[in-house]
Amino acid sequence: xxxxxxxxxxxxxxxxxxxxxxxxxxxxxxxxxxxxxxxxxxxxxxxxxxxxxxxxxxxxxxxxxxxxxxxxxxxxxxxxxxxxxxxxxxxxxxxxxxxxxxxxxxxxxxxxxxxxxxxxxxxxxxxxxxxxxxxxxxxxxxxxxxxxxxxxxxxxxxxxxxxxxxxxxxxxxxxxxxxxxxxxxxxxxxxxxxxxxxxxxxxxxxxxxxxxxxxxxxxxxxxxxxxxxxxxxxxxxxxxxxxxxxxxxxxxxxxxxxxxxxxxxxxxxxxxxxxxxxxxxxxxxxxxxxxxxxxxxxxxxxxxxxxxxxxxxxxxxxxxxxxxxxxxxxxxxxxxxxxxxxxxxxxxxxxx
Amino acid sequence: xxxxxxxxxxxxxxxxxxxxxxxxxxxxxxxxxxxxxxxxxxxxxxxxxxxxxxxxxxxxxxxxxxxxxxxxxxxxxxxxxxxxxxxxxxxxxxxxxxxxxxxxxxxxxxxxxxxxxxxxxxxxxxxxxxxxxxxxxxxxxxxxxxxxxxxxxxxxxxxxxxxxxxxxxxxxxxxxxxxxxxxxxxxxxxxxxxxxxxxxxxxxxxxxxxxxxxxxxxxxxxxxxxxxxxxxxxxxxxxxxxxxxxxxxxxxxxxxxxxxxxxxxxxxxxxxxxxxxxxxxxxxxxxxxxxxxxxxxxxxxxxxxxxxxxxxxxxxxxxxxxxxxxxxxxxxxxxxxxxxxxxxxxxxxxxx
Numbered sequence: 001x002x003x004x005x006x007x008x009x010x011x012x013x014x015x016x017x018x019x020x021x022x023x024x025x026x027x028x029x030x031x032x033x034x035x036x037x038x039x040x041x042x043x044x045x046x047x048x049x050x051x052x053x054x055x056x057x058x059x060x061x062x063x064x065x066x067x068x069x070x071x072x073x074x075x076x077x078x079x080x081x082x083x084x085x086x087x088x089x090x091x092x093x094x095x096x097x098x099x100x101x102x103x104x105x106x107x108x109x110x111x112x113x114x115x116x117x118x119x120x121x122x123x124x125x126x127x128x129x130x131x132x133x134x135x136x137x138x139x140x141x142x143x144x145x146x147x148x149x150x151x152x153x154x155x156x157x158x159x160x161x162x163x164x165x166x167x168x169x170x171x172x173x174x175x176x177x178x179x180x181x182x183x184x185x186x187x188x189x190x191x192x193x194x195x196x197x198x199x200x201x202x203x204x205x206x207x208x209x210x211x212x213x214x215x216x217x218x219x220x221x222x223x224x225x226x227x228x229x230x231x232x233x234x235x236x237x238x239x240x241x242x243x244x245x246x247x248x249x250x251x252x253x254x255x256x257x258x259x260x261x262x263x264x265x266x267x268x269x270x271x272x273x274x275x276x277x278x279x280x281x282x283x284x285x286x287x288x289x290x291x292x293x294x295x296x297x298x299x300x301x302x303x304x305x306x307x308x309x310x311x312x313x314x315x316x317x318x319x320x321x322x323x324x325x326x327x328x329x330x331x332x333x334x335x336x337x338x339x340x341x342x343x344x345x346x347x348x349x350x351x352x
Numbered sequence: 353x354x355x356x357x358x359x360x361x362x363x364x365x366x367x368x369x370x371x372x373x374x375x376x377x378x379x380x381x382x383x384x385x386x387x388x389x390x391x392x393x394x395x396x397x398x399x400x401x402x403x404x405x406x407x408x409x410x411x412x413x414x415x416x417x418x419x420x421x422x423x424x425x426x427x428x429x430x431x432x433x434x435x436x437x438x439x440x441x442x443x444x445x446x447x448x449x450x451x452x453x454x455x456x457x458x459x460x461x462x463x464x465x466x467x468x469x470x471x472x473x474x475x476x477x478x479x480x481x482x483x484x485x486x487x488x489x490x491x492x493x494x495x496x497x498x499x500x501x502x503x504x505x506x507x508x509x510x511x512x513x514x515x516x517x518x519x520x521x522x523x524x525x526x527x528x529x530x531x532x533x534x535x536x537x538x539x540x541x542x543x544x545x546x547x548x549x550x551x552x553x554x555x556x557x558x559x560x561x562x563x564x565x566x567x568x569x570x571x572x573x574x575x576x577x578x579x580x581x582x583x584x585x586x587x588x589x590x591x592x593x594x595x596x597x598x599x600x601x602x603x604x605x606x607x608x609x610x611x612x613x614x615x616x617x618x619x620x621x622x623x624x625x626x627x628x629x630x631x632x633x634x635x636x637x638x639x640x641x642x643x644x645x646x647x648x649x650x651x652x653x654x655x656x657x658x659x660x661x662x663x664x665x666x667x668x669x670x671x672x673x674x675x676x677x678x679x680x681x682x683x684x685x686x687x688x689x690x691x692x693x694x695x696x697x698x699x700x701x702x703x704x
Contacts, residue, residue: 022394024393024499024501025501025503028504028596029432029503029504029505029596030397030428030429030431030432030504030579030580030581031395031396031397031428031429031431031432031434031492031494031501032395032396032397033393033394033395033432033496033501034393034394034395034396035393035394035498036388036392036393036394038390040388041376041385041386041387041388042374042385042386042387042388042394042493043383043384043385043386044383044384044386044438044440044473044474044491044493045382045383045384045440045474046398046440046441046442046474046475046476046489046491047442047476048442048443048444048476048478048487048489049478050444050478050480050481050484050487051481052481052482052484053444053478053479053480053481054478076382076383077382077383079382079383080381080382080383080385082383086396088396088397088398088491089398090398090399090400090489091400092400092402092405092487121396122396122397122398123398124398124399124400126400126401126402126405126406127405128402128405129402129403129404129405129484129485130404131483131484132402132404132481132483132484132485133481133484135400135402135444135487137398137400137442137489137491139396139398139440139489139491140383141394141396142383144385146387147376149376149377149383149385151377151381152380152381152382153381227382228382229382244380244381
């Protein structure tokens with residue numbers, strides 16, 4: 001499968017997503033050309049995903065791989081409050097990879113890009129070295145009203161901490177996959193699906209839905225002081241906000257919204273809290289806001305049908321106290337390690 | 353070496369290149385924020401480079417790796433007639449990689465970005481899977497006056513074909529490295545260096561200089577109808593222009609400007625012509641132009657001190673004739689295979 005044959009395949013497949021939008025010139029030249037929207041800033045983010053580190057082909061199809069790589073990157077644009085405009089995809093494949101799998105991958109890419117109107121602007125396809133597996137590098141470009149990008153660094157003492165949706169679903173799905181449960185979620189969809197808890201968890205892991213609409217609403221309404229998407233896990237990502245903002249965060253463990261599907265799988269019962277607090281890749285939005293905006297945020301959430309829960313508060317950074325502290329309902333510190341946090345984290349990283 | 357420690361290292365190292373220019377927010381958030389220049393289009397290109405396929409660490413230092421990854425990507429922006437504005441670098445490394453090598457890599461990145469005022473806007477660093485080597489994904493963003501991007505698709509019958517500089521140097525350098533000659537080119541520089549032919553060839557291979565100034569001049573003067581940088585090799589890249597433009601190209605072999613250093617190494621003597629015509633990674637600009645612009649192009653080349661040579665002519669595409677034809681001074685077809693072209697090409701690809 002030559003690179004140039006592949007470019008043609010992508011072009012044919014991408015008929016409606018390889019043009020239009022901000023894209024003036026797409027796949028097949030030295031660079032893509034995009035026309036920025038006047039009054040908007042440009043967002044750009046890149047992710048490198050390697051087989052055996054970030055994904056496992058024994059339970060991820062090439063279609064799922066395309067979906068997830070794109071959805072995860074669009075989530076970074078959502079976390080900045082932006083709209084995704086274009087994707088650049090670089091793919092390194094073992095030379096023996098059948099062309100059909102490459103087609104499947106791009107079908108996944110396009111299905112995940114389409115609901116967000118992101119265009120496929122270009123890419124690069126090369127052969128993996130002998131013995132190496134599949135590597136994917138996705139770059140997402142987006143746009144946001146000038147000066148309105150939500151960053152990690154704007155949280156201030158007194159802010160409330162909010163998280164959208166529910167957490168732990170993706171990590172629960174990974175847990176099930178790792179232990180042999182199999183489910184192929186089929187075509188990518190962004191609307192909620194009624195299905196058994198196991199399937200729901202695996203879908204959450206393989207086909208995440210980036211929260212572009214919520215990110216846009218927060219940025220346009222100037223409602224958030226800082227934001228990040230939950231990719232490393234709630235507590236780790238809150239740590240990033242705390243570090244970048246120079247503040248500390250206190251989270252009330254009982255307020256962390258747990259995926260109902262997670263509660264629906266008895267054998268995950270003992271891990272529910274740690275999966276929700278520390279499991280990664282839910283791609284929910286974690287953000288801080290001034291307390292006086294709490295009412296607006298609640299109304300927005302109801303209007304958009306995104307549950308958004310207050311889970312804690314931002315405080316000043318003090319030496320000797322942790323940047324992210326977990327407490328019970330009475331404010332007493334809970335050492336999260338006691339819930340198996342570190343162990344879980346390490347295990348997921350190695351298995352992921 | 354954790355990812356977050358690395359982000360701090362990059363930030364400290366990149367003091368002057370992680371801010372300013374079009375960059376509003378750089379390394380360390382979910383996405384970088386750039387402010388597009390009014391009246392300009394955005395250029396975006398991505399390249400994935402794998403150890404053992406695109407580079408060989410037995411003769412490429414981590415510094416050289418950073419230099420070349422960036423220079424090659426900036427060259428794509430140059431070939432579109434643009435100015436590079438920002439770079440996103442994703443790096444996958446064996447977990448055992450010493451931090452000092454990562455520093456060296458970023459020193460190379462910044463040294464190659466600086467002459468072109470490109471900013472380091474962000475990136476992603478992850479561990480390579482067990483057994484896999486180093487993988488680099490560079491995304492370069494650039495800007496070009498609205499509607500002026502040079503594409504591969506604008507060549508028309510009657511156009512002249514030009515190439516800048518001299519060719520074959522990089523492939524000659526690779527040939528020497530493959531056969532055991534070693535030379536460390538030291539710090540990246542964009543001005544010509546007086547040195548022995550062997551060193552000059554290896555420098556051409558490890559530290560290429562993208563022709564941003566020439567690309568800018570061609571775009572601003574509306575002098576080129578199509579352009580590409582010589583990365584796959586002159587004849588292959590001319591094939592891309594021919595395909596995208598729906599035309600055929602005729603190249604007079606004797607007019608292809610051969611790297612003088614290549615002629616200065618006796619043991620490469622027999623391969624000189626094929627290295628110049630088919631060797632890749634010289635990052636010269638190959639472009640087509642209306643014949644009435646030939647004088648302007650010559651004057652521009654003299655002014656910028658870039659040699660630019662006319663090497664052939666664009667004709668109509670006809671079934672049964674090759675898209676790229678090589679001829680002697682009298683116009684008689686030379687079958688390039690007779691010069692060992694295919695063999696050479698395959699060999700370089702495997703060794704690269």
